[in-house]
Amino acid sequence: MSEPSTPLDRDGGDPVLGAVRQALDAGLAGHRASLERLVRIPSVSAPGFDAAEVRRSAEAVRDLLAASGLEHARLLETDGAHPAVYADWLHAQDAPTVLLYAHHDVQPPGDPSAWSSPPFEPVERNGRLYGRGSADDKAGVCVHVAAVAAWLAARGALPVNVKVFVEGEEETGSANLPAFVAAYADDLRADLMVITDSANWKVGVPAITYLLRGLVDAEVSVRGLDHALHSGLFGGPVPDPLAGLTKLLAALTDEHGRIAVPGFADDVREPTPAERARLDALSFDEATFRAEAGLLDGVELVGDPAAHPLERLWMRPTATIIGIDAPGVEESSNTLVPAARARISVRLAPGQDPLRARAALCDWLQGHAPWGLHVEVTPGAAAHAFVADLDHPVFAAAERALAAAYGHPVVYTGVGGTIPMIEPLSQAFGDAPALLTGVEDPDTRAHGIDESLHLGDWRNACLAEAYLFSELAELER
Amino acid sequence: MSEPSTPLDRDGGDPVLGAVRQALDAGLAGHRASLERLVRIPSVSAPGFDAAEVRRSAEAVRDLLAASGLEHARLLETDGAHPAVYADWLHAQDAPTVLLYAHHDVQPPGDPSAWSSPPFEPVERNGRLYGRGSADDKAGVCVHVAAVAAWLAARGALPVNVKVFVEGEEETGSANLPAFVAAYADDLRADLMVITDSANWKVGVPAITYLLRGLVDAEVSVRGLDHALHSGLFGGPVPDPLAGLTKLLAALTDEHGRIAVPGFADDVREPTPAERARLDALSFDEATFRAEAGLLDGVELVGDPAAHPLERLWMRPTATIIGIDAPGVEESSNTLVPAARARISVRLAPGQDPLRARAALCDWLQGHAPWGLHVEVTPGAAAHAFVADLDHPVFAAAERALAAAYGHPVVYTGVGGTIPMIEPLSQAFGDAPALLTGVEDPDTRAHGIDESLHLGDWRNACLAEAYLFSELAELER
Numbered sequence: 040m041s042e043p044s045t046p047l048d049r050d051g052g053d054p055v056l057g058a059v060r061q062a063l064d065a066g067l068a069g070h071r072a073s074l075e076r077l078v079r080i081p082s083v084s085a086p087g088f089d090a091a092e093v094r095r096s097a098e099a100v101r102d103l104l105a106a107s108g109l110e111h112a113r114l115l116e117t118d119g120a121h122p123a124v125y126a127d128w129l130h131a132q133d134a135p136t137v138l139l140y141a142h143h144d145v146q147p148p149g150d151p152s153a154w155s156s157p158p159f160e161p162v163e164r165n166g167r168l169y170g171r172g173s174a175d176d177k178a179g180v181c182v183h184v185a186a187v188a189a190w191l192a193a194r195g196a197l198p199v200n201v202k203v204f205v206e207g208e209e210e211t212g213s214a215n216l217p218a219f220v221a222a223y224a225d226d227l228r229a230d231l232m233v234i235t236d237s238a239n240w241k242v243g244v245p246a247i248t249y250l251l252r253g254l255v256d257a258e259v260s261v262r263g264l265d266h267a268l269h270s271g272l273f274g275g276p277v278p279d280p281l282a283g284l285t286k287l288l289a290a291l292t293d294e295h296g297r298i299a300v301p302g303f304a305d306d307v308r309e310p311t312p313a314e315r316a317r318l319d320a321l322s323f324d325e326a327t328f329r330a331e332a333g334l335l336d337g338v339e340l341v342g343d344p345a346a347h348p349l350e351r352l353w354m355r356p357t358a359t360i361i362g363i364d365a366p367g368v369e370e371s372s373n374t375l376v377p378a379a380r381a382r383i384s385v386r387l388a389p390g391q392d393p394l395r396a397r398a399a400l401c402d403w404l405q406g407h408a409p410w411g412l413h414v415e416v417t418p419g420a421a422a423h424a425f426v427a428d429l430d431h432p433v434f435a436a437a438e439r440a441l442a443a444a445y446g447h448p449v450v451y452t453g454v455g456g457t458i459p460m461i462e463p464l465s466q467a468f469g470d471a472p473a474l475l476t477g478v479e480d481p482d483t484r485a486h487g488i489d490e491s492l493h494l495g496d497w498r499n500a501c502l503a504e505a506y507l508f509s510e511l512a513e514l515e516r
Numbered sequence: 517m518s519e520p521s522t523p524l525d526r527d528g529g530d531p532v533l534g535a536v537r538q539a540l541d542a543g544l545a546g547h548r549a550s551l552e553r554l555v556r557i558p559s560v561s562a563p564g565f566d567a568a569e570v571r572r573s574a575e576a577v578r579d580l581l582a583a584s585g586l587e588h589a590r591l592l593e594t595d596g597a598h599p600a601v602y603a604d605w606l607h608a609q610d611a612p613t614v615l616l617y618a619h620h621d622v623q624p625p626g627d628p629s630a631w632s633s634p635p636f637e638p639v640e641r642n643g644r645l646y647g648r649g650s651a652d653d654k655a656g657v658c659v660h661v662a663a664v665a666a667w668l669a670a671r672g673a674l675p676v677n678v679k680v681f682v683e684g685e686e687e688t689g690s691a692n693l694p695a696f697v698a699a700y701a702d703d704l705r706a707d708l709m710v711i712t713d714s715a716n717w718k719v720g721v722p723a724i725t726y727l728l729r730g731l732v733d734a735e736v737s738v739r740g741l742d743h744a745l746h747s748g749l750f751g752g753p754v755p756d757p758l759a760g761l762t763k764l765l766a767a768l769t770d771e772h773g774r775i776a777v778p779g780f781a782d783d784v785r786e787p788t789p790a791e792r793a794r795l796d797a798l799s800f801d802e803a804t805f806r807a808e809a810g811l812l813d814g815v816e817l818v819g820d821p822a823a824h825p826l827e828r829l830w831m832r833p834t835a836t837i838i839g840i841d842a843p844g845v846e847e848s849s850n851t852l853v854p855a856a857r858a859r860i861s862v863r864l865a866p867g868q869d870p871l872r873a874r875a876a877l878c879d880w881l882q883g884h885a886p887w888g889l890h891v892e893v894t895p896g897a898a899a900h901a902f903v904a905d906l907d908h909p910v911f912a913a914a915e916r917a918l919a920a921a922y923g924h925p926v927v928y929t930g931v932g933g934t935i936p937m938i939e940p941l942s943q944a945f946g947d948a949p950a951l952l953t954g955v956e957d958p959d960t961r962a963h964g965i966d967e968s969l970h971l972g973d974w975r976n977a978c979l980a981e982a983y984l985f986s987e988l989a990e991l992e993r
Contacts, residue, residue: 275828285765296759371838
């Protein structure tokens with residue numbers, strides 16, 4: 040299935056790596072079947088979806104890890120949290136211990152009828168596997184499984200110790216993170232983390248992600264009336280709570296779409312010279328970016344006009360209105376609604392304190408609805424941005440492994456998204472480095488309709504991780 | 517059921533009116549049962565609801581009119597329209613012909629689970645009948661039926677000629693009005709119209725409504741992307757179409773909630789001295805109004821601060837955002853939506869040209885979305901405001917009939933709502949006067965959750981219409 044090994048696989052004639060590569064390719068059809076089984080489980084961790092499916096997904100991941108030859112496979116439970124999954128293989132004496140991270144929960148599918156094929160029925164088209172979670176991040180789960188299984192099949196052992204940790208509520212901002220870290224940091228402790236939940240620069244061009252934005256979110260409800268009113272019989276002197284909500288939301292951003300909350304961005308730092316050089320080294324092409332984003336003709340890029348678009352994307356905060364509770368247009372009647380509600384998701388720049396940012400957002404929302412409308416703000420997630428320390432030798436090791444597997448040099452990129460678990464785990468392990476790679480590409484549409492995985496790059500990602508184990512075994516503990 | 521006749525019924529000892537009143541009260545239980553039968557039919561005329569139910573409702577009304585002793589009961593069909601119903605009794609020689617108007621379609625119920633009892637299962641609580649359409653306007657249909665039936669039972673004849681006309685798409689702004697009037701104005705022609713679709717000033721205080729606002733509406737969609745995007749992976753340089761929609765909607769009104777479209781209100785006229793005197797004569801109490809509207813503590817009244825609140829309610833335009841298509845808060849994910857849509861309903865002041873107003877609204881919406889977002893505007897309904905000519909003797913006649921039935925003098929009020937059918941029919945009949953009364957009261961919650969009818973006032977409204985027939989028979993043709 041997928042792509043055969045090619046001359047681009049630069050295992051350099053090393054017989055061990057050659058055997059691992061052959062074992063990996065021999066096992067790939069089975070891993071693809073496992074991935075499809077996982078995609079069929081609608082493990083949406085968002086509120087309002089069936090939590091039993093997330094548990095079913097956790098159990099399926101546990102069984103998959105156990106079948107791959109990992110040991111101690113089990114669910115990690117936390118009060119109120121969707122279960123995570125753990126397994127390990129710890130028989131590589133004097134070798135480093137690597138925590139392999141992915142997550143098995145997924146985003147809501149949106150309108151299933153908008154998908155080209157049902158979101159939870161994986162289908163291959165044009166070398167891509169379509170389905171919710173096919174890339175983000177069930178593909179990451181299967182990368183770890185494939186890399187481990189290849190070594191065990193080829194050599195009966197791994198060159199490093201591994202702990203596999205598959206989270207179950209990444210897509211809800213890892214809401215129970217503090218309790219989780221308190222409960223399991225000792226079990227998960229490792230010398231470094233490999234996070235397989237990010238994106239390549241483009242198909243065939245492997246990337247190490249060294250910047251992630253942070254995340255805060257909040258719900259805001261605006262209420263003016265204790266019951267709905269006929270808009271003709273009361274409209275005019277009675278304020279429209281839905282209009283009040285739109286005024287509040289509209290004022291949250293300025294004419295460039297930047298967050299307009301005073302002081303909100305005070306702790307955003309400038310890019311360092313090295314970061315600026317890495318931004319400039321990337322061949323950002325606005326036309327390509329517009330095409331990847333699907334921007335319609337004439338729609339402008341927004342954000343600080345003085346900043347490079349990639350800086351706006353990776354190193355500046357931004358707000359998105361991700362939900363509004365209001366009557367739908369088709370079923371609307373001439374009615375003043377008593378209340379309306381919205382959810383706002385804000386990405387944070389490196390340097391921003393998420394608790395400070397969330398408080399600033401919530402305080403501003405609380406204070407800026409018009410007409411004396413009552414406001415209720417519910418703070419949501421809060422996660423730090425991530426900046427890798429690229430001086431650590433793991434990055435040179437990863438560059439070699441990725442370049443060998445993809446047959447293409449690595450680029451260093453940022454990603455505007457967030458992985459809340461990285462920062463507290465890294466801290467709990469004494470600032471262990473985190474290597475962030477992944478299988479997404481600009482066409483993946485993670486979180487969107489028709490999410491898909493490029494199967495060729497997925498195989499390369501599996502091989503790169505298998506090569507990486509060998510590279511990491513050479514590092515100083 | 518309901519209330520017995522009381523000494524407040526001032527039929528002045530007239531034996532004919534006394535007999536009519538007794539017949540009315542004797543028949544009232546049956547008419548209430550008919551009303552409940554109509555309420556059980558979910559005749560929602562809005563798009564997206566089952567048009568077959570509106571037809572079933574029309575057929576039930578037709579059968580009810582026929583059973584009350586009216587003749588020629590039939591549906592009036594128009595291309596694409598929900599059917600109206602017609603019946604008549606035309607045997608009063610040398611007496612005027614009165615068109616009795618009501619409508620049998622209803623607003624969508626909103627969230628049925630928010631109702632205290634299911635919206636289409638009529639239930640009496642504390643002297644009120646709850647259910648969608650129990651007041652607006654199936655009660656109006658049954659007022660006509662009860663008044664006609666009382667005369668026929670008591671006297672075997674009516675003192676005037678009547679044509680009963682029950683519309684089927686009033687709640688959607690009478691979208692097929694021009695075709696309808698062209699097809700049926702000759703059949704419906706009358707010397708005057710009695711429109712039973714309005715409200716009393718309060719329970720027990722009958723009102724003649726002499727002002728109605730007009731109505732225009734429009735849908736606007738804002739689109740920036742050809743597919744949904746992960747808000748982290750693209751947010752910042754990529755504009756948020758939902759934020760763009762909120763900016764467009766927010767700018768539609770100023771800080772007082774007034775329509776901010778330049779020139780929109782240029783054709784609004786000032787109240788005449790007589791209108792100003794009628795406004796001042798009403799005992800408007802802000803605390804009572806706030807309680808009736810269900811305004812929460814501290815929520816401000818909006819609109820022109822220099823205008824009387826009733827002037828803002830009846831004689832000024834106002835915009836309401838009645839629907840937004842966006843992901844709901846509970847099912848929201850960290851996603852930039854490709855597009856978002858809203859529906860805006862605007863009430864017009866006396867004097868405003870609805871086609872001019874609709875064009876001004878649509879042009880403004882088309883031109884004011886930020887960031888080059890694509891805008892599509894779909895114009896909707898357009899209906900004139902209504903101002904009665906109170907010099908016509910029908911109003912003095914109606915004052916006498918209403919005061920006798922309710923035992924309380926009449927007040928002249930405006931209503932901020934709209935009945936699109938009045939103006940074109942009145943024009944088609946050579947400016948026939950329209951007498952506008954009704955059975956709603958400030959607690960009715962027409963269009964809202966828990967709509968209800970005050971059963972005592974409904975009986976008084978039936979009696980008033982029966983008395984009115986006698987008064988109208990005395991008028992000069």
